[in-house]
Amino acid sequence: MIIGVPKEIKSNENRVALTPAGALELSRRGHTVYIQSTAGVGSGFEDAEYISYGAQILSNADEVWAKSEMIMKVKEPIKEEYARCRENQLIFTYFHFASSEELTHAMIKAGSICLAYETVETHDRQLPLLIPMSEVAGRMAIQEGAKYLEKPSNGRGVLLGGIPGVAPGKVLVLGGGIVGTQAAKMAAGLGAQVTLLDVSLNRLRYLSDIMPANVITMYSNEYNIRRLIQTHDLIVGAVLIPGAKAPKLITRDMLKLMRPGTVIVDVAVDQGGCIETTHATTHADPIFIIDDVVHYCVANMPGAVPFTSTVGLTNATLPYAIQLAEKGWQKACTDNNELKLGLNVVNGKVVYKGVADAFSLPLHEVTAVL
Numbered sequence: 001m002i003i004g005v006p007k008e009i010k011s012n013e014n015r016v017a018l019t020p021a022g023a024l025e026l027s028r029r030g031h032t033v034y035i036q037s038t039a040g041v042g043s044g045f046e047d048a049e050y051i052s053y054g055a056q057i058l059s060n061a062d063e064v065w066a067k068s069e070m071i072m073k074v075k076e077p078i079k080e081e082y083a084r085c086r087e088n089q090l091i092f093t094y095f096h097f098a099s100s101e102e103l104t105h106a107m108i109k110a111g112s113i114c115l116a117y118e119t120v121e122t123h124d125r126q127l128p129l130l131i132p133m134s135e136v137a138g139r140m141a142i143q144e145g146a147k148y149l150e151k152p153s154n155g156r157g158v159l160l161g162g163i164p165g166v167a168p169g170k171v172l173v174l175g176g177g178i179v180g181t182q183a184a185k186m187a188a189g190l191g192a193q194v195t196l197l198d199v200s201l202n203r204l205r206y207l208s209d210i211m212p213a214n215v216i217t218m219y220s221n222e223y224n225i226r227r228l229i230q231t232h233d234l235i236v237g238a239v240l241i242p243g244a245k246a247p248k249l250i251t252r253d254m255l256k257l258m259r260p261g262t263v264i265v266d267v268a269v270d271q272g273g274c275i276e277t278t279h280a281t282t283h284a285d286p287i288f289i290i291d292d293v294v295h296y297c298v299a300n301m302p303g304a305v306p307f308t309s310t311v312g313l314t315n316a317t318l319p320y321a322i323q324l325a326e327k328g329w330q331k332a333c334t335d336n337n338e339l340k341l342g343l344n345v346v347n348g349k350v351v352y353k354g355v356a357d358a359f360s361l362p363l364h365e366v367t368a369v370l
Contacts, residue, residue, distance in 0.1 A: 001325040002032045004068025006061045007039035010075045012283035014042025014306035015313065017072040017093065020053045022314045022321070027054025031325045036064045043310040065089075070324060074313065075300060076103055087111035087347065090329045092321065094118055094133075097344055098245045098358040099272040107345045113329055118270075119243040119352060120320065120342035127242060128338070129320070131178050132312035134267075136302040138182025138238065141265040142171070142190065144301070145234040148263045148287060148294050155294055156261030158233045161191030168192050172228050174220065174249050174274060175238035176203045179267050183236045188212045195228055225249060230257050237266035237274040243344070243354030245272040252276045252290075260292035269297045334370050343369070 003026060005018045016039045018026075023033045033055040037047055047057045058064050065071060065084035073093035077085055085091060085107065095116040097104045107114050117129035127134075142160070149155035149169065162168030171187040173180045176198030187194045188211065196211070197220035198204050204217040211217070218224055229235060229250065235258075239246050246268040255277065268274040269281075277290050280299040287296050302309035320339060323332045333340040344352040349364040356363035 001328070002034070002067060002069045003321070003325060004034045004058075004064040004071050005036065005039055006064045006071065006073065006081075007036045008042075008074050008303075009061075009080065010078055010300060010303075013075055013300050013303040015074040015303050015310045016040045016043050016045065016306075017074050017313070017317070018321075019043075019311060019314045020045055020049045020055070022318045023050055023055040024053035025318060025322065026325060029322065029326065032056065034058050034064050034068060036061055040310075043306040045310075070321075070329075072317070072321060074303075076100070077106070079106075082106045082110065085110035085112045088113065090115060090324065092117070092317070092324065094270070095344055096270040097352070097355040098243060099270060101359050104345065104350070104355060104359060104361070108348050108350070111348045112345070113343070113347065114345040115324075115329065115333075115339065115342045116243070116344045116352075117317065117342070119344060119354075120338050121242060122338055129313075129316050129342075130240075132316050133302045133309060134178035134240075135182050136305060136309050136312065137267045138179035138236075139186045140301050140304065141179070141183045141236045141238070141267050142186040142234075144286075144296055144298075145171070145236065145263050145265045146190070148296055149233060149261070151261075153287070153294065154261060154289060155263050156233055156259065160187065160234070169234065170195070170232040171234045171236065172232035173197065173236045173238055174225070175240065175268075176200070176207050176217070177238060177240055179240070180236070180238035181207065183238055183267075184211060184215050187234070188215050192234075195232065197224065197228075220249070226254060226257060229254060229262070230259070233259075233262060235262065235264045237264065237268045237278070239268050239274040240271060241354070243352050245354075245358055246274040248274060248276045250275045255291040255293045258291075258293050261294065263294045263296065265296045267301065269299050273297060330370055340366060340370070
């Protein structure tokens with residue numbers, strides 16, 4: 001198979017979809033790997049390194065898209081790339097369709113095979129291609145939240161870890177999945193007082209067992225959320241429903257319950273956000289303020305630490321990419337139910353329920369396209 005890796009062009013997105021190690025594994029199996037020139041530089045990988053491990057360098061994105069049967073990316077195609085997507089071309093990337101009706105209709109029109117990292121799912125409901133970036137984003141949520149709690153950033157002026165004689169800051173984490181768990185661990189490690197909410201009692205029991213003493217778990221409901229946001233300094237939105245829009249756990253009216261300078265980091269922004277006032281921001285312009293509450297809603301948080309993110313992502317995606325390259329997408333998705341669940345839009349048809357529901361589109365049976 002001919003595999004193409006274009007350079008990411010979203011604002012401040014320095015990740016690349018494939019490391020030189022990944023290029024080696026594909027090329028040694030007889031597949032052609034095209035890398036757009038300088039695509040890996042932001043992550044610390046030069047063109048010469050890719051060449052030495054069997055990849056070929058192409059000078060521009062148009063060439064990569066035109067010559068490739070499978071495109072591997074990190075972020076969803078943006079408007080500038082829509083025209084490059086073509087019928088029957090496999091695009092393997094994060095799509096997060098449910099948060100963008102424009103993207104959904106663009107991919108329907110293109111007729112491409114859209115296999116989304118975020119909905120590849122194992123038999124035990126794990127999301128193996130979302131986990132590494134969720135781990136990064138969860139940890140970064142505390143790193144960024146701590147920064148924007150500083151007074152020059154319009155935060156409350158609170159040091160999360162406190163000092164002797166001064167109480168530490170309070171962190172509220174909404175959601176006990178991968179993002180929430182990593183955020184709670186990081187905040188606890190800094191010495192903050194952490195409250196972690198989830199709707200699964202089994203998950204709360206598990207988290208209660210593994211978390212340090214400065215993390216307490218509580219059941220997630222509107223009553224508890226309204227009460228807790230009044231006293232917490234940093235709030236992390238870490239809710240995910242695979243392939244669907246995130247539920248709005250904090251509404252606009254709740255902002256008035258928070259103290260001025262409270263910081264919200266909505267990691268769920270890729271799926272529309274779990275805060276009603278969320279809208280996607282960029283690393284170049286990461287925050288906005290509503291009712292004196294600082295909102296950090298960067299849609300590609302892991303892009304700020306591209307070396308860690310790129311290596312972690314390739315570790316997870318490569319085994320699936322090899323299956324797709326060796327078998328072709330139809331046989332690979334037929335043989336592997338995890339990959340089949342990754343199919344979202346195929347040849348103009350929506351085959352993933354969460355996407356169809358988000359925009360009231362017809363849902364087609366995935367077996368029909370296989």
